[in-house]
Amino acid sequence: MKIQILNHLNEKQLxxxxxxxxxxxxxxxxxxxxxxxxxxxxxxxxxxxYLLYEDNELVSFLSLFLPDRYYGEAMGFxxxxxxxxxxxxRLWNEALxxxxxxxxxxxxxxxxxxxxxxxxxxxxTMEGEYQYSEYILEKEMAPExxxxxxxxxxxxxxxxxxxxxxxxxxxxxxIHETIFCDGRSASEGFVREMFxxxxxxxxxxxxxxxxxxxxxxxxxxSGTYLSGFGILPRLQGQGLGTALLYAIPSCLKPGHxxxxxxxxxxxxxxxxxxxxxxxREVSHRDYYY
Numbered sequence: 001m002k003i004q005i006l007n008h009l010n011e012k013q014l015x016x017x018x019x020x021x022x023x024x025x026x027x028x029x030x031x032x033x034x035x036x037x038x039x040x041x042x043x044x045x046x047x048x049x050y051l052l053y054e055d056n057e058l059v060s061f062l063s064l065f066l067p068d069r070y071y072g073e074a075m076g077f078x079x080x081x082x083x084x085x086x087x088x089x090r091l092w093n094e095a096l097x098x099x100x101x102x103x104x105x106x107x108x109x110x111x112x113x114x115x116x117x118x119x120x121x122x123x124x125t126m127e128g129e130y131q132y133s134e135y136i137l138e139k140e141m142a143p144e145x146x147x148x149x150x151x152x153x154x155x156x157x158x159x160x161x162x163x164x165x166x167x168x169x170x171x172x173x174x175i176h177e178t179i180f181c182d183g184r185s186a187s188e189g190f191v192r193e194m195f196x197x198x199x200x201x202x203x204x205x206x207x208x209x210x211x212x213x214x215x216x217x218x219x220x221x222s223g224t225y226l227s228g229f230g231i232l233p234r235l236q237g238q239g240l241g242t243a244l245l246y247a248i249p250s251c252l253k254p255g256h257x258x259x260x261x262x263x264x265x266x267x268x269x270x271x272x273x274x275x276x277x278x279x280r281e282v283s284h285r286d287y288y289y
Contacts, residue, residue, distance in 0.1 A: 002053040007038050016058040027080040029115045031283050034063035034075040041066045050091040060087035072108040083118050109287040128288035137279035138260040141249040157243050162202045164195040175214045179230035205244050223258030241273050
């Protein structure tokens with residue numbers, strides 16, 4: 001048995017990892033794709049990749065995503081013919097040792113897609129507790145010109161695409177923070193990232209010339225990704241979320257009308273709204289602690 005602990009994967013290692021992932025996907029309908037670069041890790045010296053070999057063949061792989069010192073995600077893969085031998089637990093323990101300076105304050109979550117019975121069994125053995133799920137939903141949006149109207153409450157919204165500037169960054173960050181309560185610096189960072197992301201537009205929704213909500217649209221090859229979608233808390237429960245969804249098609253370009261988004265199971269109101277409006281589940285991730 002040989003274990004490699006790395007913060008970078010070379011071409012030979014990447015090839016072995018991809019071969020292992022293919023073997024796992026051939027055995028079970030696993031949809032997860034682990035990070036294969038350490039880009040975005042808060043500490044470049046921390047190893048994010050743990051590889052276990054038997055007879056020079058990669059049989060188990062652990063990948064960590066560590067965006068800051070307080071949060072991390074882990075994905076593990078073991079060859080179907082090498083399971084129930086304690087390989088993954090060995091890698092997990094190695095990772096905990098490397099993270100010993102941070103682990104007391106870090107929420108390190110293990111990610112699955114629910115499609116591997118072996119992974120769920122391993123989590124049970126390690127006493128992992130389910131925390132929440134994140135869902136990828138999508139819907140083909142019929143192009144509709146003009147504004148959004150909620151047929152029940154006859155609420156009409158107008159949309160304005162925001163041109164990036166220091167003033168509009170502050171305005172959008174304040175609205176984002178009021179809705180999502182991420183913390184002022186995190187809200188400003190998120191909006192700034194949206195401003196800086198290619199093919200992304202930031203929009204404010206208005207009712208009677210007063211801002212009521214915000215969202216961001218990012219074009220991709222065959223559709224558009226919706227993020228940061230929300231209505232100001234004091235105005236929620238009045239049908240404005242539905243009206244805003246009705247308005248979004250007016251912002252979509254031809255060929256990009258497949259709208260996708262991510263929503264968490266803990267956000268019951270948003271998840272219920274999307275399901276009610278016909279969004280279908282494409283995939284999901286379950287998080288364990």
